[in-house]
Amino acid sequence: MRPERSRRQQLLAQVAAELPASPDLVLVTDLDGTLLAGEDPWRRRFYGWLRLHRQRVLHLFCTGRDLASVARLLEEEQELGLGSPHLVISDVGCTVACGETLLPLPLVVDPIEARWQGLPERLMPLLARIPGVSPQPESAQRRLAYRIDPEALDHAQLLAIEAHGVDCLVSGNRYLDVLPAGVNKGSTLLALLSWLDLDHGTVVTAGDSLNDLAMFETGLKGVMVGNAEPALIEALPSLPTIYLSCAHGCEGIVEGLSHFGFGYLLEGAF
Numbered sequence: 001m002r003p004e005r006s007r008r009q010q011l012l013a014q015v016a017a018e019l020p021a022s023p024d025l026v027l028v029t030d031l032d033g034t035l036l037a038g039e040d041p042w043r044r045r046f047y048g049w050l051r052l053h054r055q056r057v058l059h060l061f062c063t064g065r066d067l068a069s070v071a072r073l074l075e076e077e078q079e080l081g082l083g084s085p086h087l088v089i090s091d092v093g094c095t096v097a098c099g100e101t102l103l104p105l106p107l108v109v110d111p112i113e114a115r116w117q118g119l120p121e122r123l124m125p126l127l128a129r130i131p132g133v134s135p136q137p138e139s140a141q142r143r144l145a146y147r148i149d150p151e152a153l154d155h156a157q158l159l160a161i162e163a164h165g166v167d168c169l170v171s172g173n174r175y176l177d178v179l180p181a182g183v184n185k186g187s188t189l190l191a192l193l194s195w196l197d198l199d200h201g202t203v204v205t206a207g208d209s210l211n212d213l214a215m216f217e218t219g220l221k222g223v224m225v226g227n228a229e230p231a232l233i234e235a236l237p238s239l240p241t242i243y244l245s246c247a248h249g250c251e252g253i254v255e256g257l258s259h260f261g262f263g264y265l266l267e268g269a270f
């Protein structure tokens with residue numbers, strides 16, 4: 001047996017019980033500003049639809065939050081009916097976990113971890129000296145998370161940090177994520193789709209901020225929700241597979257799914 005095949009089977013064994021065998025749709029949603037945005041009645045209806053179609057729609061969270069924050073969120077949003085996804089990509093692409101257990105999947109995470117070794121120790125003292133950059137109190141895995149003061153930050157200093165083998169990702173004009181070079185929501189999503197042997201034609205992504213740009217640059221179909229940050233909307237002309245919804249949050253996702261021909265799955269629910 002080829003080693004690649006054996007590794008894929010190992011990965012499937014870690015999550016197989018959780019996954020639909022042959023999904024009609026693989027829906028990859030950012031959380032804040034996307035799956036968590038929109039009017040409450042729309043959110044309630046959309047979360048109910050996801051639960052009802054759990055065997056036809058393979059749902060992935062793809063978020064900048066860490067796993068602890070995702071766990072808290074699932075508790076908080078129970079009231080509106082948000083259930084666990086099948087899989088979670090967290091930490092802006094630096095962690096992948098089973099959606100039910102929130103246990104990381106070592107086959108995907110270990111290579112990212114290997115690329116991260118030694119970087120935090122080297123970079124934290126350098127970042128601490130940059131004006132306008134302050135650590136976020138939330139924990140982060142295989143990345144460093146900061147808040148920025150856009151007035152005080154000189155972006156040239158981030159280029160100097162990137163020379164150490166990392167990518168500096170600013171989103172929402174407030175957040176800075178320092179990631180292993182080449183690791184982002186898009187790269188990790190593509191790796192995961194490949195591990196799971198999922199048809200790219202069935203995939204739709206959805207997001208609202210610059211940390212979703214890499215996901216929108218994969219060539220997969222994507223929905224930019226109507227409340228997306230202006231800097232992301234500016235990138236739209238260079239993103240031929242992305243649809244910009246008029247509606248916000250969950251309603252925007254539904255609009256995008258109809259646009260991409262998945263309306264048959266939505267019939268009667270919206």
Ligand SMILES: [Mg+2]
Binds near residue numbers: 207
């Ligand atoms: Mg977002």
